[in-house]
Amino acid sequence: MINKKEVVLEVKNLSIDIPVSQGILHPVDNINLHVERGEILCVVGESGCGKSLTSLAIMGLLPKNAQRTAETLELNKEDLQELTERQLADIRGNRMAMIFQEPMTSLNPSFTIENQLLEPLLRHKELSKDEARNQVIEMLELVGIKPAEPRLRQYPHQLSGGLRQRVMIAMSLLCNPDLIIADEPTTALDVTIQAQILELMMSLQEKFNTGILFITHDMGVVANIADRVAVMYAGQIVEEGPVSEIFDNPAHPYTRGLMGCIPVPGKLGQDNTLGTIPGMVPSVVNDFQSCRFGGRWDENYKENFEPCRLTEVPKKRRSFKVNLNEKHLVHFCCDECLHLSEHTLVEGSS
Amino acid sequence: MADTMIYGYDLVKEYPISRGMFKRKELLRAVGGVTLQVNKGEVLGLVGESGCGKTTLARLILGMIPPTAGSVEIAGQNINKLARLERAKTIQPIFQDPYSSLNPSKTIGSILTLPLRIQRDRESHSWEKRVRQTMDLVGLAQRMYNQYPNQLSGGQRQRVAIARALITRPAVVVCDEPTSALDVSVQSQILNLLKELREELNLTYVLISHNLAVVQHMATRVAVMYFGHVVEEEKTNILFEEPKHEYTKKLLGSILVPDPNKRIFNKKE
Numbered sequence: 318m319i320n321k322k323e324v325v326l327e328v329k330n331l332s333i334d335i336p337v338s339q340g341i342l343h344p345v346d347n348i349n350l351h352v353e354r355g356e357i358l359c360v361v362g363e364s365g366c367g368k369s370l371t372s373l374a375i376m377g378l379l380p381k382n383a384q385r386t387a388e389t390l391e392l393n394k395e396d397l398q399e400l401t402e403r404q405l406a407d408i409r410g411n412r413m414a415m416i417f418q419e420p421m422t423s424l425n426p427s428f429t430i431e432n433q434l435l436e437p438l439l440r441h442k443e444l445s446k447d448e449a450r451n452q453v454i455e456m457l458e459l460v461g462i463k464p465a466e467p468r469l470r471q472y473p474h475q476l477s478g479g480l481r482q483r484v485m486i487a488m489s490l491l492c493n494p495d496l497i498i499a500d501e502p503t504t505a506l507d508v509t510i511q512a513q514i515l516e517l518m519m520s521l522q523e524k525f526n527t528g529i530l531f532i533t534h535d536m537g538v539v540a541n542i543a544d545r546v547a548v549m550y551a552g553q554i555v556e557e558g559p560v561s562e563i564f565d566n567p568a569h570p571y572t573r574g575l576m577g578c579i580p581v582p583g584k585l586g587q588d589n590t591l592g593t594i595p596g597m598v599p600s601v602v603n604d605f606q607s608c609r610f611g612g613r614w615d616e617n618y619k620e621n622f623e624p625c626r627l628t629e630v631p632k633k634r635r636s637f638k639v640n641l642n643e644k645h646l647v648h649f650c651c652d653e654c655l656h657l658s659e660h661t662l663v664e665g666s667s
Numbered sequence: 668m669a670d671t672m673i674y675g676y677d678l679v680k681e682y683p684i685s686r687g688m689f690k691r692k693e694l695l696r697a698v699g700g701v702t703l704q705v706n707k708g709e710v711l712g713l714v715g716e717s718g719c720g721k722t723t724l725a726r727l728i729l730g731m732i733p734p735t736a737g738s739v740e741i742a743g744q745n746i747n748k749l750a751r752l753e754r755a756k757t758i759q760p761i762f763q764d765p766y767s768s769l770n771p772s773k774t775i776g777s778i779l780t781l782p783l784r785i786q787r788d789r790e791s792h793s794w795e796k797r798v799r800q801t802m803d804l805v806g807l808a809q810r811m812y813n814q815y816p817n818q819l820s821g822g823q824r825q826r827v828a829i830a831r832a833l834i835t836r837p838a839v840v841v842c843d844e845p846t847s848a849l850d851v852s853v854q855s856q857i858l859n860l861l862k863e864l865r866e867e868l869n870l871t872y873v874l875i876s877h878n879l880a881v882v883q884h885m886a887t888r889v890a891v892m893y894f895g896h897v898v899e900e901e902k903t904n905i906l907f908e909e910p911k912h913e914y915t916k917k918l919l920g921s922i923l924v925p926d927p928n929k930r931i932f933n934k935k936e
Contacts (some may be wrong), residue, residue, distance in 0.1 A: 509921045
């Protein structure tokens with residue numbers, strides 16, 4: 318990884334505003350991320366942290382009342398904000414594709430597999446029906462549905478969950494996109510099937526050299542597939558870096574808390590209790606004043622250190638970014654959190 | 668020898684499934700001859716893929732459905748011969764989804780009082796006190812007594828579900844995927860709570876989960892189910908270290924350990 322790779326997706330200062338009865342909600346607040354060709358960026362975070370909205374914002378599929386603002390939103394250097402709905406439709410499914418969590422609801426129950434897989438090819442590429450059909454069969458065999466021919470006439474309900482997700486993956490790869498956004502694609506599947514699907518996604522990504530933005534809450538999945546990880550909390554990316562750095566050397570209190578919550582086989586004895594993150598994610602409405610992580614410091618942590626309790630953070634004391642090294646970035650919501658976490662900011666050796 | 672809390676003998680459950688309007692109904696064997704024994708204070712983990720019969724077995728143990736063959740004894744009494752009220756006093760369930768297992772139009776207080784009312788507990792003046800005590804036990808704030816489920820977070824709702832299961836002081840609790848609808852940070856809170864309560868109240872758990880890390884963390888013994896049969900049953904540490912059955916090996920081989928140095932896939936470069 319000496320020479321810099323081609324950047325497929327570049328997002329700078331993306332914010333989403335949604336008007337609610339109490340004012341304006343900021344579910345995504347000034348986030349930056351990029352995906353390079355042939356890499357997997359995992360976005361992790363708990364429900365409500367804004368990770369799914371981020372993916373929808375990139376695809377241009379936000380609900381109507383949500384307002385998207387961004388300094389940069391580029392797919393392969395092409396500005397996505399300038400495009401009309403029609404031009405976007407040419408890109409979706411063609412140059413960027415999405416795999417959703419629940420394969421039963423994302424496939425149309427009233428059309429056959431063949432019908433649904435032909436559509437993106439006929440829509441985006443100038444192919445005859447026979448050529449397209451051959452490509453569909455080829456792709457289905459590539460994702461491990463063999464023989465593919467009899468499956469074409471079947472309906473989604475006749476397939477198992479794993480097969481349906483394979484069909485979704487085949488569909489997303491058909492037009493050989495630059496970027497695939499996968500929103501929790503294996504959460505609804507059994508562990509054995511999950512392992513198969515992830516392995517499949519990784520081998521295909523290698524083959525087609527696609528960039529993948531992978532959204533998940535499962536740290537096990539992240540550790541196994543990610544090249545880089547971005548941790549989201551309350552609408553912000555709090556930490557971003559190579560997967561080994563994030564797991565071995567987490568710097569933000571939220572990342573550290575998250576790591577402590579997972580039962581790791583072999584790491585904890587029977588009597589050990591799991592770490593917890595007390596409290597709840599604040600809902601970031603209007604000009605949100607207090608520290609986003611205030612009051613959520615781990616109990617064990619509180620014994621040794623004074624946690625941040627700022628309830629009103631003046632504007633100039635908000636938002637601090639620390640570069641631990643070239644690739645590992647930590648973002649604190651207030652200077653107090655930064656100050657209190659200083660002992661965790663070990664300068665990376667690499 | 669510890670007391671046997673749950674004893675299921677050769678349990679079979681078959682469901683008739685229709686193959687078409689005029690065709691003869693076929694029988695689907697959801698659980699095909701399972702014998703299991705859980706001692707007092709143990710946590711039996713039930714793992715397996717979806718459709719392997721975990722939940723059907725749990726419902727048999729709970730006495731919610733009658734077995735096609737075999738019998739279940741809870742603390743020495745046949746569960747299907749017990750009256751419903753008696754049964755509810757000995758064994759209680761906690762379900763997966765706290766969003767759908769609580770009545771949205773009832774306050775937390777009345778949800779938690781209902782088991783006492785159904786049990787026709789004489790001392791009705793003490794109901795509120797007992798509800799509030801149980802809320803303390805599971806870590807719910809007292810102000811939630813008059814709140815509705817939709818005002819609570821997922822973790823708090825699951826605490827309500829746990830409180831409701833425990834208020835009649837059952838000896839056995841069957842937890843069917845108690846944390847799979849929750850975030851990891853909330854999951855760890857609920858798992859810690861379940862562990863604490865087990866020690867405090869000397870409970871026996873049957874824990875169903877597809878998350879093997881959770882089962883390894885919680886269970887003292889694990890039964891692996893595959894197509895309606897228990898293919899392997901062993902103490903937790905032995906099972907995870909030396910799985911014997913092929914299916915168990917496959918299952919353990921697909922665990923994704925949250926450690927980038929222990930990847931199970933072969934990565935490029």
